[in-house]
Each structure stands twice: as structure tokens, then as C-alpha cells.
Amino acid sequence: MDELLSTVDWSRAQFALTAIVHWLFVPLSIGLSLIVGIMETIYLKTGNERWKRMTKFWMLLFGINFACGVATGIILEFEFGTNWSNYSWFVGDIFGAPLAIEGILAFFLESTFIAVMFFGWNRVSRGFHLTATWLTAAGVCLSAYWILVANAWMQYPVGMEFDPAQMRNIMKSFTEVALSPVAVNKFFHTVLSGWVLGAVFVVGVSSWFLLKKSNVAFAKDSMKIASWVGLAGIVLTIWTGDGSAVQVAKVQPMKLAAMEGLYDGSRGQSLVAFGLLNPDKQRTDSKPAILGEISIPKGLSILANHDADSFVPGINDLINGIAIDEKGDTVNTVSYAERIARGRKAQQALREYDLAMQTGDKTGMAAAAEAIKADFKYFGYGYLESPDEAVPPVALTFYAFRIMVMGGGYLLAFFVMMLLLSYRKPGTLENRWVAFLGLLTIPVVWIVSEAGWVTAEMGRQPWTIEGLLPTRAAVSDISAGSVQLTFWMFVVVFVGLLVAEVGIMTREIAKASKKDILTGE
Amino acid sequence: MKNGENSFFNRALSMYVDGFRSMTVGRKLWALILIKLAIMFLVFRLFFFPDILHENYDTDAQRAQAVRSALASGNEI
Numbered sequence: 001m002d003e004l005l006s007t008v009d010w011s012r013a014q015f016a017l018t019a020i021v022h023w024l025f026v027p028l029s030i031g032l033s034l035i036v037g038i039m040e041t042i043y044l045k046t047g048n049e050r051w052k053r054m055t056k057f058w059m060l061l062f063g064i065n066f067a068c069g070v071a072t073g074i075i076l077e078f079e080f081g082t083n084w085s086n087y088s089w090f091v092g093d094i095f096g097a098p099l100a101i102e103g104i105l106a107f108f109l110e111s112t113f114i115a116v117m118f119f120g121w122n123r124v125s126r127g128f129h130l131t132a133t134w135l136t137a138a139g140v141c142l143s144a145y146w147i148l149v150a151n152a153w154m155q156y157p158v159g160m161e162f163d164p165a166q167m168r169n170i171m172k173s174f175t176e177v178a179l180s181p182v183a184v185n186k187f188f189h190t191v192l193s194g195w196v197l198g199a200v201f202v203v204g205v206s207s208w209f210l211l212k213k214s215n216v217a218f219a220k221d222s223m224k225i226a227s228w229v230g231l232a233g234i235v236l237t238i239w240t241g242d243g244s245a246v247q248v249a250k251v252q253p254m255k256l257a258a259m260e261g262l263y264d265g266s267r268g269q270s271l272v273a274f275g276l277l278n279p280d281k282q283r284t285d286s287k288p289a290i291l292g293e294i295s296i297p298k299g300l301s302i303l304a305n306h307d308a309d310s311f312v313p314g315i316n317d318l319i320n321g322i323a324i325d326e327k328g329d330t331v332n333t334v335s336y337a338e339r340i341a342r343g344r345k346a347q348q349a350l351r352e353y354d355l356a357m358q359t360g361d362k363t364g365m366a367a368a369a370e371a372i373k374a375d376f377k378y379f380g381y382g383y384l385e386s387p388d389e390a391v392p393p394v395a396l397t398f399y400a401f402r403i404m405v406m407g408g409g410y411l412l413a414f415f416v417m418m419l420l421l422s423y424r425k426p427g428t429l430e431n432r433w434v435a436f437l438g439l440l441t442i443p444v445v446w447i448v449s450e451a452g453w454v455t456a457e458m459g460r461q462p463w464t465i466e467g468l469l470p471t472r473a474a475v476s477d478i479s480a481g482s483v484q485l486t487f488w489m490f491v492v493v494f495v496g497l498l499v500a501e502v503g504i505m506t507r508e509i510a511k512a513s514k515k516d517i518l519t520g521e
Numbered sequence: 522m523k524n525g526e527n528s529f530f531n532r533a534l535s536m537y538v539d540g541f542r543s544m545t546v547g548r549k550l551w552a553l554i555l556i557k558l559a560i561m562f563l564v565f566r567l568f569f570f571p572d573i574l575h576e577n578y579d580t581d582a583q584r585a586q587a588v589r590s591a592l593a594s595g596n597e598i
Contacts, residue, residue, distance in 0.1 A: 060546065067550035071558060078565060081572035089574055089588045118547070119540025123532075167585040167592070347595040354589050383595045473592055476573045486569050493560060500553055508546060 025069025031198010033137035087474035092168030110139035152183035199230030207438030249304035255459035271299025336387035343382025407448030
């Protein structure tokens with residue numbers, strides 16, 4: 001058992017490490033590709049060569065990030081096959097289709113037109129070059145869409161039917177999977193957050209130029225464009241984040257409860273604005289969950305259900321199968337004890353199916369298949385020893401959520417300030433403290449962006465597929481030592497990659513600061 | 522200029538050839554990409570990341586049976 005848990009823990013750690021590193025590069029590609037597209041569009045419209053030079057500078061940084069980040073996501077697929085073989089088989093063609101589309105369509109779009117972006121200046125018409133730039137940006141987003149379709153299915157498995165003969169989930173409706181409301185919202189929320197990150201990067205690098213008193217006009221113009229992108233991005237990210245909360249309340253209410261550190265819910269449930277989790281709090285005691293709480297009355301009911309008086313269940317309500325309806329009456333939902341019982345029934349039916357299959361008993365197989373289908377929704381719960389195992393790590397989810405939301409609030413204020421200064425008092429942008437703020441916001445936005453993913457992925461624990469497959473059942477039968485070895489190998493490679501990216505980027509930025517970017521002299 | 526030289530294919534090829542030749546930072550980036558891909562596919566994938574089910578079993582039926590055995594060994598009622 002210890003060995004299994006160790007394999008699970010190291011496999012999770014390795015996947016988390018890979019995903020976090022991959023996500024250092026992707027949002028910058030998303031955001032920078034948009035900003036570069038806008039700048040080149042201005043160049044095409046005005047014919048002013050300074051916009052072409054601005055475009056080429058930021059395009060160079062986009063290229064550096066793209067080159068360093070490309071294929072970091074492939075490692076995740078290696079891990080599926082090695083560390084998560086039960087999971088990768090179980091998901092069947094649900095994962096295969098989106099990832100195949102991503103590879104064929106999106107990657108080829110990016111790689112074809114990125115060549116025109118970099119090699120095509122003076123070779124193709126300005127209109128065609130601009131089209132290539134926008135198609136590269138579109139390719140980056142299309143890649144993101146299909147990966148997020150796959151991830152959304154893990155959170156909200158739809159459009160499939162489980163086949164016990166193949167032990168796979170067979171896609172029954174491509175549309176249901178590809179257009180899952182969770183996938184669509186997740187796509188917009190993720191891409192828009194990439195806009196924000198790209199915008200902060202441009203503002204931050206521009207701030208560095210201002211600190212160096214180099215390329216001041218270039219920096220200020222870049223900051224204007226980036227601040228508009230950033231403001232639009234953060235407003236829309238907050239809006240889609242609201243949409244995410246509504247979906248999470250519907251399809252992953254335990255995740256929402258963990259995000260809020262909410263053990264016992266109520267109608268008109270407040271939202272924790274500030275507070276620390278009580279480290280002594282146990283699920284079943286009556287100690288307060290939050291210390292020093294400052295809350296927004298009815299805030300969570302509004303966030304989760306867009307209804308100030310609606311009931312939001314806490315961890316205990318979900319486990320005990322309790323809800324409160326609109327009239328204020330207590331109603332029963334499916335308790336976690338019931339889910340575990342039904343999951344075990346489904347697993348027993350799977351064992352009976354296996355036995356019937358081995359003896360060629362087709363009638364037995366059909367009966368067992370029906371029994372599996374009846375309780376398949378709770379299949380994964382059958383692996384749990386107790387309802388407590390279905391509770392995500394509350395502290396990590398709670399604080400990651402708060403970092404994301406508070407960071408989002410800061411970024412909104414940041415872009416409003418940058419825009420006001422850009423138009424009303426452009427001289428203030430050269431102020432040391434303002435420029436330092438711009439520079440220091442670069443690591444902040446990355447932390448906020450990663451915190452969003454930690455919220456999403458830690459909040460879905462213990463599930464690899466919500467309700468169907470917990471992590472402990474999803475791993476391969478391999479030694480923890482082998483996973484540990486590759487974990488540390490990844491650490492070495494990723495550190496090398498990051499050192500290379502930061503090194504090349506900073507060198508090119510420093511080189512550019514020694515000349516006039518806008519005139520090329 | 523001969524017609525062939527002006528064909529789309531030749532112009533595209535010329536764009537790539539000239540583009541790669543005139544790269545400065547790009548050379549470093551391509552070296553990074555190729556080293557990265559070599560490490561990923563020739564080291565990681567080849568030696569450390571076998572597809573467990575495809576390595577250990579020959580047919581889909583065998584793989585399904587392996588996963589069924591693994592997943593069906595959950596908690597007994």
C-alpha cells in the first residue's frame with residue numbers, strides 16, 4: 001500500500017511539475033501573439049515603419065518563448081502512457097480525438113505560418129504577412145482549445161458510454177465533448193488570462209526600458225497597446241471566472257466548497273474575502289473554519305448560483321447528502337456513503353462481467369454490463385474507504401483560489417492605472433517606482449496564472465476523472481523509484497530550459513536597449 | 522527568369538533557405554529545439570517512458586483485460 005501511494009504521489013508530483021513548467025510558456029505565447037498581431041495591423045493600416053520595428057522586436061521575444069516552450073507539453077503525453085496507463089486506457093478516444101486534432105490542425109497551422117512570420121518580411125505582401133501573424137495566433141489558441149476540451153472532460157465527463165469489454169469510455173457525441181460548457185468557458189477563461197500575462201510582460205519589459213531611459217517612445221507606445229489588451233483581458237477573465245464558478249457549483253460542488261473552506265453551507269452563503277484557514281479545524285467538529293474572516297454577505301450564493309438566497313452546500317452537506325431548496329426545506333441528495341456503496345456495486349458488477357467473460361457466459365456479461373451502467377456515475381467512489389477521501393486538499397485549494405482572485409483584482413487596478421498614466425500623465429511612466437511596479441508585476445502575473453491551474457487541478461482531487469476514477473486507481477503498476485528518477489531528470493531539464501529562455505530573452509532585450517528600436521540605428 | 526524559378530514551390534523553398542541562412546538568434550533557438558527534442562524522444566521516450574500497456578501486451582483485448590483486472594480489484598462489497 002505504501003509503495004502504491006508513493007507511486008501515486010510521485011506520479012502526481014511529476015505531472016504537476018510538467019504541467020506547471022509547460023504553463024510558464026503557453027500563456028506568454030497566447031498573449032504576445034495577440035499583441036504582435038495588433039501592432040502589425042497598425043503597421044499595415046498606417047504604413048509607418050516604426051510599427052513594423054516594434055512588431056519585429058516583440059515578435060522576436062514571442063519566437064524565443066515559442067522555441068523554448070515548444071514540445072514541453074509532449075512530455076505530459078509520455079507520462080500518460082507510462083505513469084497513468086489505467087487512466088490513459090480508460091479515457092479511450094475521449095482524449096485521443098482532441099489531442100490528435102490539436103496535433104494535426106493547430107500545430108501545423110502554427111508551424112507553417114510562423115515560418116512566414118519570421119522569414120516572410122520583404123518576401124510576401126504585407127497583407128499576407130499580417131494574415132500569417134494572425135493565423136499563428138489563431139493556431140496557438142486552437143491548440144489551447146483542444147487541450148482544454150480534454151481537461152474539461154476530466155472535470156465533467158460527458159458524451160461517452162463506458163464499454164466494459166474494451167474497458168474504455170467510447171465517445172458517443174463528439175459535439176457534447178467538444179462543446180461541453182465547461183470546455184468552452186475554460187477555453188475563454190484560459191486564453192483571456194494569456195492575454196493578461198502577455199500584456200503584463202510587455203508592460204514589464206517596457207518598464208525596464210524606461211528604467212534604463214532607453215527607447216522611451218517605443219516603451220510608452222508598447223505599454224499603451226499592452227495596457228488596453230491587459231484591461232480587456234482582465235475584465236473578460238473576471239467575467240469568465242464568474243462563469244467558471246457557476247459551472248463548478250453545478251458539476252464539482254465539492255471543489256467549490258474546498259475553494260471556500262466551507263464545511264457547513266447555508267442559503268444566502270457569504271463569500272470569504274479575507275481570512276486564514278483554522279489549522280485545528282476537523283471536518284466534523286464545530287470549530288470555525290476561517291480565522292479573522294472578512295466576508296461578503298451572500299457573496300458565494302451570488303457567485304455560485306447568481307441567486308443571493310440560494311443554498312451553497314459545504315463539504316459536510318455534500319458528504320451527508322443534504323441540500324436546502326428554494327422554500328427553505330431540507331432535501332436529500334445522494335450522500336457520499338451512498339455513492340461509495342453504489343460505486344462498489346458497479347465494481348462488483350465489473351468483477352462479475354470479468355468472470356462471465358472468461359467463461360463465455362454472454363447472458364451473464366449482458367446482465368453485468370447493465371448493472372455497471374446503472375451505477376457507473378459513481379464507479380470511482382467504489383475505490384474510496386470513506387467519504388473523507390473525496391474531499392480535496394482544502395488548504396491548497398483555498399489559498400490558490402485566493403491568490404488567483406486577489407491577483408486578478410490587483411491586475412485590474414494595475415491596468416487601469418497604466419492606461420490612465422499612459423493617456424493623462426505619460427511622463428509619470430518614467431517615474432522609478434511606477435517602472436519598478438511594472439517590472440515586478442511580471443512574476444506576480446505568472447504566480448496568479450499558475451494559482452488558477454492549482455485551484456482547478458487540486459480542487460478536483462482525488463479524481464483524475466470526476467466521480468469515475470481516483471488517482472490511486474489511475475496509476476500504472478510501476479515502481480515509485482522509476483517515477484522519482486524521471487521526476488529529478490525533468491527538474492534538471494526544465495531548469496536548463498528556463499535558464500536558456502531567460503538568458504536569451506534578457507540578452508536580446510539588453511541588446512535592443514543599446515540601439516533605437518524605432519529607427520533601427 | 523524561367524517560369525519554374527517563379528513557381529510557388531520555388532519561392533516558398535527560397536524563403537525557407539534564405540530565412541534559415543540569415544538567422545542570428547534563430548540559430549541558437551533551433552539548436553535549443555533540436556537538443557530538447559533529442560532529449561525528449563531519444564532519451565526520455567526511448568529509455569524512461571515506455572507505453573506500459575503496449576510494451577507488456579500484444580493485443581487490445583489483452584490490454585483491456587489488464588486494465589479490467591486492475592480496476593476491478595477495488596473494494597469488495
